[in-house]
Amino acid sequence: MSRPVTLFTGQWADMPFETLCQKARSFGYDGLELACWGDHFEVNKADDVYCRKRKEILAKYGLKVFAIANHLVGQAVCDHIDERHKSILPDYVWGDGDHEVFVREQPWK
Numbered sequence: 001m002s003r004p005v006t007l008f009t010g011q012w013a014d015m016p017f018e019t020l021c022q023k024a025r026s027f028g029y030d031g032l033e034l035a036c037w038g039d040h041f042e043v044n045k046a047d048d049v050y051c052r053k054r055k056e057i058l059a060k061y062g063l064k065v066f067a068i069a070n071h072l073v074g075q076a077v078c079d080h081i082d083e084r085h086k087s088i089l090p091d092y093v094w095g096d097g098d099h100e101v102f103v104r105e106q107p108w109k
Contacts, residue, residue, distance in 0.1 A: 006030060006067075008032075009032055009034055012038075017038075017054070021060070025062055031063050032064075033065075041054065041068055
């Protein structure tokens with residue numbers, strides 16, 4: 001049994017998900033590792049209907065999803081939240097970008 005050849009979608013987060021699926025199939029990939037930025041996989045929308053629709057688009061191009069990558073936002077874990085994070089964090093984490101307010105309010109509780 002051969003291993004599937006997959007593509008990480010993060011480098012093309014500015015490309016619509018379906019367009020990327022079409023291109024990945026034409027390049028010969030078996031599946032994708034979906035980035036949780038751009039419109040590739042939006043965690044806040046990930047209910048049963050959303051996930052089914054993503055899988056339908058993948059299937060349309062003969063692709064499977066082998067991983068979901070949320071490591072970009074994970075860069076903020078145990079880090080001082082500052083301007084570097086503004087474009088990668090959801091609003092409820094970024095807040096006003098003031099690290100001291102973020103730590104004091106502990107939004108994860």
